[in-house]
Amino acid sequence: MTVDGALDTANQDPADDAVPALSLSGITVRFGGITALQDVNLRLHAGEVLGLIGPNGAGKTTLFDAISGIRLLNAGRVELAGQDVTRLTAVRRARRGLRRTFQRVQTFGWLSVEDNVLAALEWQGGGGGLVADLVSFPTRRAREARRRERVAEVLELCGLTSVRRESAGSLPIGLARMVELARAIVDTPQVLLLDEPTSGLDETEATRLGERIQDIRRQEGCAVLLVEHDVGFVMRQCDRIVVLHLGEVLAVGEPPEIQANAAVRAAYLGDD
Ligand SMILES: Nc1ncnc2c1ncn2[C@@H]1O[C@H](COP(=O)(O)OP(=O)(O)O)[C@@H](O)[C@H]1O
Ligand SMILES: [Mg+2]
Known part of the structure; x- marks a missing residue:
C-alpha cells in the first residue's frame, strides 16, 4: 500500500x-x-x-x-x-x-438475511425475464447456484450463517450492521x-x-x-x-x- x-x-x-x-x-x-x-x-x-x-x-x-x-x-x-x-x-x-453502508442501518427488514444479501447481487440479472425463469435455462440455473454459493460464503465470513433465515428487521443492531456489510461486499x-x-x-x-x-x-x-x-x-x-x-x-x-x-x-x- x-x-x-x-x-x-x-x-x-x-x-x-x-x-x-x-x-x-x-x-x-x-x-x-x-x-x-x-x-x-x-x-x-x-x-x-x-x-x-x-x-x-x-x-x-x-x-x-x-x-x-x-x-x-x-x-x-x-x-x-x-x-x-x-x-x-x-x-x-x-x-x-461503489458501495456504502449507512450510519442508520438500512436493510430490507421484511426479507430474510440471506435474501437481503442476495438482493445485492440481483441487478446483474440472469437476462431473459419471466420466460427464462419458467424455462429455467441450464446456464441460468448454474448462475443462480453460483450466486447462492457466493451469498453463503459471505454470510459465513460475516458471522451470519446461523441467522440467515431470520428477517433482517428482527436482528439486534450488531448483526444488522453485519448484514449491511455483507450486502456491500458480496459483489466485490x-x-x-x-x-x-x-x-x-x-x-x-x-x-x-x-x-x-x-x-x-x-x-x-x-x-x-x-x-x-x-x-x-x-x-x-x-x-x-x-x-x-x-x-x-x-x-x-x-x-x-x-x-x-x-x-x-x-x-x-x-x-x-
Ligand atoms: N439534511 C440536512 N439538512 C440540513 N443540515 C444538515 C443536513 N444533514 C447534515 N446537516 C448539517 O451538516 C453538517 C454536517 O453533518 P453530518 O454530515 O451529518 O456530520 P457528521 O456525519 O460528521 O456528524 C452539520 O452541521 C449538520 O447539522
Ligand atoms: Mg455522521
Whole structure:
C-alpha cells in the first residue's frame, strides 16, 4: 500500500502513478446557510484503507452522501477510477463498483438475511425475464447456484450463517450492521464507504468487521473509506487518516502523525 509520510493540510497523498480508485476535488455542500463541506479534496487508492474522523457535525456523513450520489454538490467533482461521475445517479455509481453502508442501518427488514444479501447481487440479472425463469435455462440455473454459493460464503465470513433465515428487521443492531456489510461486499466493490460500522457491535463483531475490511482490501484490492468514532479501531485499521473539522480537512496523515498532531488533538481527540 502506498502511504506518504507528510502530514499535510493541503491533502497530498501517495505519490501517484496509479489512477486513484476515488478522487474528490473541491467538494462543497451547503444546507441553506450552513456549509457542511468546504472544498474537500481527497484521493483514495486501490487496496488502501482511509479513515475519516472528526467531531459530530464535521460533515462525514454528508461527504458519504456526496460521494455516493444521494446529495447534490454545490461545487466539486467526484471521480471513480479516473471517470467523472459527478452527474451520475447513485445507482449508476453503484454499477461502477461503489458501495456504502449507512450510519442508520438500512436493510430490507421484511426479507430474510440471506435474501437481503442476495438482493445485492440481483441487478446483474440472469437476462431473459419471466420466460427464462419458467424455462429455467441450464446456464441460468448454474448462475443462480453460483450466486447462492457466493451469498453463503459471505454470510459465513460475516458471522451470519446461523441467522440467515431470520428477517433482517428482527436482528439486534450488531448483526444488522453485519448484514449491511455483507450486502456491500458480496459483489466485490472497488470502493467501499463504511459509515460508523462498529457502532452497536460487540468486541467479537468489531474484530470480525476489522478482518473483513482487511481481506477485502488485500484480496480484492478494494479501496475503503471508513468513518468511525472508535478512534482505536480507526488507528488499527487504516493506512492514513483524514480529519474533518467544520466541513474542512484539518489534517491528513498516518495514524501516529494524526495522534501526535496538536490541532487534531485540540479539535477532536482531546486528551485520551
Ligand atoms: N439534511 C440536512 N439538512 C440540513 N443540515 C444538515 C443536513 N444533514 C447534515 N446537516 C448539517 O451538516 C453538517 C454536517 O453533518 P453530518 O454530515 O451529518 O456530520 P457528521 O456525519 O460528521 O456528524 C452539520 O452541521 C449538520 O447539522
Ligand atoms: Mg455522521
